[in-house]
Amino acid sequence: MAAIDHYINTIIDQGGHEAQQDGSTSVEAHHLLLAIAAERETGTYQVLTSVGLDHQAIRDALDKEFEHSLGAAGVSLATFALPRPSSAAERPTQMGASAKLALERGFASVSRKKDLRPAHLLLGIVRAQLGTVPRALALAGVDQADLMVRILDTLPDNDE
Amino acid sequence: MPAAEILVSQEPADRLAAVAALRRLADQLEDDAVEQAMRAGWSWPQVAEALGVTRQAVHKKHAKRLIAAGVTLRRR
Numbered sequence: 001m002a003a004i005d006h007y008i009n010t011i012i013d014q015g016g017h018e019a020q021q022d023g024s025t026s027v028e029a030h031h032l033l034l035a036i037a038a039e040r041e042t043g044t045y046q047v048l049t050s051v052g053l054d055h056q057a058i059r060d061a062l063d064k065e066f067e068h069s070l071g072a073a074g075v076s077l078a079t080f081a082l083p084r085p086s087s088a089a090e091r092p093t094q095m096g097a098s099a100k101l102a103l104e105r106g107f108a109s110v111s112r113k114k115d116l117r118p119a120h121l122l123l124g125i126v127r128a129q130l131g132t133v134p135r136a137l138a139l140a141g142v143d144q145a146d147l148m149v150r151i152l153d154t155l156p157d158n159d160e
Numbered sequence: 161m162p163a164a165e166i167l168v169s170q171e172p173a174d175r176l177a178a179v180a181a182l183r184r185l186a187d188q189l190e191d192d193a194v195e196q197a198m199r200a201g202w203s204w205p206q207v208a209e210a211l212g213v214t215r216q217a218v219h220k221k222h223a224k225r226l227i228a229a230g231v232t233l234r235r236r
Contacts, residue, residue, distance in 0.1 A: 023191060069181035072174035082188055089224035135177055 004116050007042070011035045011121060015099065016091045023088055026096035030132045032103075033125050034058055036118070043154045044122045050150060051142050061140035065132055068139055098131050119154045126151065194222050195231060203234045 001009075014035035015027045022031065036044050037055040048054070053061075067077045095103070106124025110116050126147055128134050137144050169175060190211070197207050208215035226233060 023188065065177075066181050066184065069174070069177040070185060071178075072169040072171075073178035073182060074168045075178075075182065075185070077185070080185070080189065082192060087225075087228075089228040130173065130176075132177075132180070135173075 002114075004113075004118070007039075007118050008121065010039065011118075012095075014038055016093055019092045020088045020090070024092060024096075025088060026092050026094045027099050028096040028132065029098035029102040029125050029128060030058075030062055030136065032099055032121070033133060034062075036122055036125070039118075042118050044118045044151070047119070047122070047147070047150050047154055051147050053137075053140070053142060057140065058136070061136040061142075062132065064139045065136040069135070098128070098133070102128065102133075117155060119151050123148065123151050191222070191225070194218065195226060195229065198222075198226055198231050198233060201234065 011032055012027065012035075015031040018031040018034040018038075019025075019027045024031070034055060036042075037048050037053060037058050039045055048058075070077055102125040103121070104124070105127050106121040107113075107116065109120040109123055125133060126137070126144065134144060137147070169178070194207055194211075197210075204215045204219050208218040211218060223233065
C-alpha cells in the first residue's frame with residue numbers, strides 16, 4: 001500500500017474516532033480536520049500549528065461555532081446545561097456530505113493519484129467556503145486564505 | 161431575556177448554520193432525554209409515543225448506545 005493510501009486510511013479511521021467521541025453517526029469534514037491535527041508526524045500538522053490550530057484549539061473553535069450558530073437562531077446553549085454527548089456505541093464509518101466534498105476537493109487537486117500528498121487532503125477540507133469548518137476557522141481568528149497559502153507552500157511544485 | 165434583546169441573524173449563512181446546529185442540539189437532547197427515561201424505567205413504547213416515532217425507530221437509534229452505557233433496559 002502506498003504511503004498516501006496508508007495516510008488516508010489513518011485519517012478516515014481517526015475521523016471515525018472523532019465522530020464517535022462527538023456522538024455523531026457519520027464522519028464529517030471537521031472530524032477529518034481533527035484527525036489531521038492528531039497526526040503529529042506530518043507536515044500538515046505543522047502547518048496547522050503554525051496558525052495556532054492544534055487538536056484542542058480546533059475542538060474549542062468547533063464548540064464555539066456550535067454555540068455561535070445556535071445563537072443565530074436566538075438559542076443559548078447555556079440554557080440546556082447538557083452533558084458532553086455520550087459516545088456513539090459504534091465507530092461511524094459512513095462519510096457525511098461535508099467529508100465527501102472535502103475528500104473530492106482534495107483528490108481533484110491532482111491530475112495523477114501518485115502526486116497526492118497529505119497536504120491535498122487538508123486543502124480539500126480548508127478550501128470549503130461554507131459549513132462548519134470555515135465558520136469555526138473564522139471564529140478562531142484564522143485567516144483561511146493565509147492558511148491555504150501555507151498548505152500550498154508545503155507541496156513540492158506548488159502546482160496543486 | 162426579553163425577546164427584543166435576542167439577536168436573531170437574517171444572514172442566509174448564519175440561518176442555515178443555525179438549522180444544522182439546532183438539528184445537532186435536538187439529537188443531543190434526544191440522546192440525553194431517552195437515556196434519562198430508560199434509566200427511570202420507561203419502556204420503549206412509552207419513549208416512542210412521547211417522541212412521536214415508532215418503537216422500532218427509537219430502539220434502532222438508541223439501544224446499542226444505552227447498552228454500552230450500562231443502562232438496564234426493559235423488554236420492548
